[in-house]
Amino acid sequence: MKRQMPSTREIEQEIVGRVKTMFRKDFEMATKEEIYRACAEVVNDVVIDNWLTTQKSFVQQDPKCVYYMSMEFLIGRLLGNNMINMRGYTEVMDALDELGVDINEVEDQEPDPALGNGGLGRLAACFLDSLATLQYPAYGCGIRYHYGMFKQKIEDGYQQEVPDNWLQTRYPFELQRTEYEFEVRFGGWVRYDSQPDGTTKYIHEGYNAVIATPYDLPVTGFDNGMVNTLMIWDAKPKEVFRLDSFEKGDYSRAVEDMNLARNLTEVLYPNDNHIQGKELRLKQQYFFVSASIQRALAKYLRYHKDIKKLPEKVVFQMNDTHPTLTVAELMRILMDVHGLGWDEAWEITTHCVAYTNHTIMSEALEKWPQDIFKRLLPRVFMIVEEINRRFCDEIRAKFPGDEDRVHRMAILADDQVKMAHMAIAASYSVNGVAALHTEILKNVSLHDFYEMYPEKFNNKTNGITQRRFLMHGNYKLSDWVIKKIGRGWITDLSQMKKLESFVDDKKSLDEFMAIKLDNKKRLAKYIWEHNGIEVDPNSIFDVQVKRLHEYKRQLLNILHVMYLYNQIKENPEMDFYPTTFIFGAKASAGYENAKLIIKLINNVAAVINNDKSIDDKIKVVFIEDYRVSNAEWIFAAADVSEQISTASKEASGTGNMKFMLNGAVTIGTMDGANVEMYQELGGENIYIFGMSSDEVIAHEKNNDYNPVDVMNGNHHIQKVLQQLVNGNYSIDNPELFRPLYNSLLNTQCTAKADTYFVLKDFASYCETYEKIQEAYKDKYKWAKMALENVAHVGKFSSDRTIQEYVDDIWHLDKLDLK
Ligand SMILES: *Cc1c(COP(=O)(O)O)cnc(C)c1O
Numbered sequence: 001m002k003r004q005m006p007s008t009r010e011i012e013q014e015i016v017g018r019v020k021t022m023f024r025k026d027f028e029m030a031t032k033e034e035i036y037r038a039c040a041e042v043v044n045d046v047v048i049d050n051w052l053t054t055q056k057s058f059v060q061q062d063p064k065c066v067y068y069m070s071m072e073f074l075i076g077r078l079l080g081n082n083m084i085n086m087r088g089y090t091e092v093m094d095a096l097d098e099l100g101v102d103i104n105e106v107e108d109q110e111p112d113p114a115l116g117n118g119g120l121g122r123l124a125a126c127f128l129d130s131l132a133t134l135q136y137p138a139y140g141c142g143i144r145y146h147y148g149m150f151k152q153k154i155e156d157g158y159q160q161e162v163p164d165n166w167l168q169t170r171y172p173f174e175l176q177r178t179e180y181e182f183e184v185r186f187g188g189w190v191r192y193d194s195q196p197d198g199t200t201k202y203i204h205e206g207y208n209a210v211i212a213t214p215y216d217l218p219v220t221g222f223d224n225g226m227v228n229t230l231m232i233w234d235a236k237p238k239e240v241f242r243l244d245s246f247e248k249g250d251y252s253r254a255v256e257d258m259n260l261a262r263n264l265t266e267v268l269y270p271n272d273n274h275i276q277g278k279e280l281r282l283k284q285q286y287f288f289v290s291a292s293i294q295r296a297l298a299k300y301l302r303y304h305k306d307i308k309k310l311p312e313k314v315v316f317q318m319n320d321t322h323p324t325l326t327v328a329e330l331m332r333i334l335m336d337v338h339g340l341g342w343d344e345a346w347e348i349t350t351h352c353v354a355y356t357n358h359t360i361m362s363e364a365l366e367k368w369p370q371d372i373f374k375r376l377l378p379r380v381f382m383i384v385e386e387i388n389r390r391f392c393d394e395i396r397a398k399f400p401g402d403e404d405r406v407h408r409m410a411i412l413a414d415d416q417v418k419m420a421h422m423a424i425a426a427s428y429s430v431n432g433v434a435a436l437h438t439e440i441l442k443n444v445s446l447h448d449f450y451e452m453y454p455e456k457f458n459n460k461t462n463g464i465t466q467r468r469f470l471m472h473g474n475y476k477l478s479d480w481v482i483k484k485i486g487r488g489w490i491t492d493l494s495q496m497k498k499l500e501s502f503v504d505d506k507k508s509l510d511e512f513m514a515i516k517l518d519n520k521k522r523l524a525k526y527i528w529e530h531n532g533i534e535v536d537p538n539s540i541f542d543v544q545v546k547r548l549h550e551y552k553r554q555l556l557n558i559l560h561v562m563y564l565y566n567q568i569k570e571n572p573e574m575d576f577y578p579t580t581f582i583f584g585a586k587a588s589a590g591y592e593n594a595k596l597i598i599k600l601i602n603n604v605a606a607v608i609n610n611d612k613s614i615d616d617k618i619k620v621v622f623i624e625d626y627r628v629s630n631a632e633w634i635f636a637a638a639d640v641s642e643q644i645s646t647a648s649k650e651a652s653g654t655g656n657m658k659f660m661l662n663g664a665v666t667i668g669t670m671d672g673a674n675v676e677m678y679q680e681l682g683g684e685n686i687y688i689f690g691m692s693s694d695e696v697i698a699h700e701k702n703n704d705y706n707p708v709d710v711m712n713g714n715h716h717i718q719k720v721l722q723q724l725v726n727g728n729y730s731i732d733n734p735e736l737f738r739p740l741y742n743s744l745l746n747t748q749c750t751a752k753a754d755t756y757f758v759l760k761d762f763a764s765y766c767e768t769y770e771k772i773q774e775a776y777k778d779k780y781k782w783a784k785m786a787l788e789n790v791a792h793v794g795k796f797s798s799d800r801t802i803q804e805y806v807d808d809i810w811h812l813d814k815l816d817l818k
Contacts, residue, residue: 005088
């Protein structure tokens with residue numbers, strides 16, 4: 001039986017009681033943090049009962065489970081989310097209100113578990129939310145990084161990275177499970193042992209071992225009593241190293257084991273869409289993959305004898321290539337531990353693993369040097385060699401005489417292990433994350449593989465959870481939608497189309513825009529408190545928040561702001577609707593150009609925000625430390641959503657969907673899921689500009705784009721580019737932004753210039769932007785457009801995405817929780 005949250009009165013008493021027993025304090029003396037911890041336990045109590053019930057149903061019903069394998073889970077804060085899913089948010093809010101405490105301040109005490117970089121990790125978190133809400137049995141498998149994504153401080157306009165020690169104090173939603181510990185081995189060598197029956201046994205020796213300990217986090221479904229599990233793995237040395245009692249010969253091994261365990265789960269690599277070929281990263285990958293598979297198999301074998309039937313109960317979905325070792329590790333365990341032969345093991349493995357591709361950009365494709373791989377994972381490497389040998393034979397059989405093709409597709413080539421190739425060779429499903437992205441995979445980047453295995457390829461357009469990104473982040477709009485069309489949309493977002501009946505009703509549009517204004521005031525207050533910048537909630541809030549990457553083209557956005565500022569200065573009487581340009585973005589710590597773009601945005605902000613002559617027509621704000629918790633408020637307050645990546649580069653995007661859900665109007669390129677937003681909305685309700693992906697891909701192929709020609713033909717671009725290097729935005733050091741100038745033009749050397757076609761799309765961007773300015777002046781026209789966005793967002797729920805994964809790839813049954 002589903003357990004419900006208690007009443008407001010009971011919650012109030014429980015909070016007071018918990019504060020007393022946990023902290024030996026009267027409520028009046030408790031700190032905000034202590035109140036947060038008390039609230040967490042009140043909610044946990046309900047969650048745990050439902051978790052127990054769910055796990056009992058697992059045992060009784062023995063359903064097939066998906067193991068979602070991901071290096072990242074950007075889950076965001078759990079207190080608010082769990083209160084919403086347990087249907088007790090209002091009750092806790094009222095209880096706290098009675099006690100004279102603001103629920104936002106309480107929620108603000110929770111660290112934001114930043115176990116991910118950006119879109120990929122957030123997708124994994126949205127998927128877990130949807131799986132639980134749709135009642136599908138699922139485990140998330142990841143890593144318990146001690147330091148998640150760094151905290152970003154802006155000092156003198158520069159990004160500074162500060163460690164995020166989110167586990168400094170106990171995290172109330174995790175549960176250590178020492179009963180599910182497993183050993184993971186690195187290094188050493190492999191000894192062959194011929195058996196009397198003619199087979200060979202492979203014995204791994206001389207390795208370093210760590211113990212993997214899982215910490216389970218509850219993943220609550222919405223109002224259904226379902227609680228799935230996210231297991232994040234931590235490492236500890238195999239034997240606790242005691243200086244006073246060590247065996248003589250084992251001293252150095254004990255030290256090695258301890259250091260290995262210490263480093264393994266220390267940090268998340270802060271790269272988004274870019275690999276950093278560090279050995280420790282490969283160790284992290286093997287560590288969580290091996291531990292997760294061991295736990296999955298142990299669970300399976302508790303109730304089943306026949307390992308060959310594993311695919312009936314278990315599927316591993318690999319979120320990008322990071323967990324691709326799942327393929328070789330499952331093979332290893334099936335053969336070396338369970339004694340299966342190659343063919344039997346391969347049959348099982350290839351029916352248990354599926355792969356999601358997240359990018360076509362070459363710098364993000366994982367390749368490991370063979371020597372490092374072999375030294376670190378000697379037995380696994382042998383298995384990869386055999387997978388590769390058989391795979392190459394299969395290619396030769398299908399395309400006789402085409403050795404070029406074999407070389408292009410091989411898993412082992414050029415002294416590297418190509419993880420995507422292994423993932424595709426072994427997976428029974430390979431999916432892209434938006435329609436356009438999947439077409440590009442099939443026709444361009446993975447064309448060879450598509451010709452080999454056309455039946456494996458399929459599309460699963462990404463989605464987001466409306467529970468977090470509307471109900472929690474924008475409760476005012478959420479309540480308004482409930483008033484207008486009821487509650488069905490909470491678990492069936494397609495019902496938002498019922499809002500169509502209000503798009504021409506002025507009273508409804510007034511209400512709708514009044515909520516937007518309230519959300520803008522909430523964000524304006526946040527900006528005032530965090531940036532000391534006063535922004536006008538009646539100005540257009542134009543927002544670009546996402547990881548800082550050249551392909552996402554924050555540079556195009558800020559160059560356009562510089563252009564608009566020039567226009568207003570030259571032409572003070574010009575008709576311009578006051579606009580606040582809001583940015584938020586973390587740059588990978590080693591990504592120089594990205595960090596310089598952050599500095600440019602901040603310097604442009606400093607100049608424009610302090611220019612009294614433009615009458616506050618433009619304000620520029622860089623919000624520090626963009627993360628899930630402040631993202632929720634930012635989406636709620638946006639009028640305009642900037643989705644301006646170079647066409648073909650953004651696999652899907654999910655930020656675009658969160659803005660749409662919150663009634664922002666998009667200006668964007670025909671890239672990623674923007675294409676499908678355009679299809680859902682019609683051309684009236686979205687502003688599309690720039691080159692198509694076909695045009696971009698053709699220019700790349702023909703190598704015929706010259707940004708200097710574009711600059712020479714457009715004096716606005718010339719002026720803006722000059723201002724990059726004439727000290728206009730950097731009086732002390734006019735050369736500061738020269739690297740950005742060079743990346744766009746590169747007049748002197750041979751390196752490619754303007755790889756992401758910023759200048760090429762500039763004129764089109766400016767032109768399209770003018771239409772937004774025009775449209776906003778017509779209040780009801782704008783309100784209608786914004787509401788049309790909410791009404792057509794249905795497709796972009798992760799509930800829809802998950803149902804497609806279930807129907808086409810995983811074939812799960814819903815758990816019966818009655
Ligand atoms: C949704 C989200 C992202 C992904 O945004 P894109 O615009 O799709 O790149 C990144 N970070 C956070 C905190 C998010 O919530």
